[in-house]
Amino acid sequence: MNTFELKCFGTRAGEGNAALVVRGDGLDEAGRLTFAQRMQKPACVFVSSDAAPVLDYYYPHMRSPLCLHATLAAAKVLLGEQAGPIKVRTAARGQELQLSQRDGLAYVSLGKQAAPDVAIPPELPGRLLGLLPDGTQITLASEPAIASVGSPKLLLEVRDPATLHALQPDLPAIAGWGKASAVSGVYAWCRRPDGGLEGRNFNHLDPALEDAATGVAAGALTVLLGHPVQLYQGAHMGQPCLLQTAIDGENILVGGAAEYSGAKVTLL
DSSP: OEEEEEEEEBSSTTOEEEEEEEESOOOOHHHHHHHHHHHOOSOEEEEOOSSSOEEEEEOSSOEESOOHHHHHHHHHHHHTTOOOOEEEEETTTOOEEEEEEETTEEEEEEEOBOOOOOOOOTTHHHHHHOOOTTSOOOOOSSOOEEEBSSSOEEEEEOSSHHHHHHOOOOHHHHHHHHHHHTOOOEEEEEEOTTSOEEEEEEOOSSGGGOBSOOHHHHHHHHHHHSSOOEEEEOGGGTOOEEEEEEEETTEEEEEEOEEEOOOOOOOO
């Protein structure tokens, strides 16, 4: 088993969201989940040795159909110093992805996906996001929406970064609603004064497992807004990340930094 740790989407060298890339593991689904639980990294991706590699994604608590920061890590391992592109597909759903590198960044190209046709009652966003610390209700800055590039997100725009950072969501309620609706959690986001966007992803029962960078959310926001975005995430966790997107015909490109962490991977 060859295992590599990389940091992805970091704004500076040595920063970003960690992912393990595993090759030659020989594990079944249960064994891979156990491995991810033991390693306690934000994500692990198991890469097959096929000519068109298959990527199988695991968080510590579940298998995932798609994880884009782990895909960036896989792109760096598979491409080395080459620009690409190369084609891969996901294990859970057979989704085709194209990986490439340019100007020091790794990119994943993927097609827009149909979002689940789920009703969003007016009271739902407030119930999922909870109250602000001062006890006031959260007022959204735009209508809630669901969009997807492979892992659907409920996108909730709040009014400013201060509100975003103060959110205290009801994580069990989000998990329950997401499971019932086939939606991969809530992505709260806002517009920044500098023209960029900033967001937080709520898809774990444990607040300590909040994601520092969520590539599928960057892709979903690009689908929703209809234009490329620069999306900041993770600064309040001490892991500042920047996700950049582009539109290439019918496909969405999600890109960012991907570098080896230099940390020794100890197999538990």
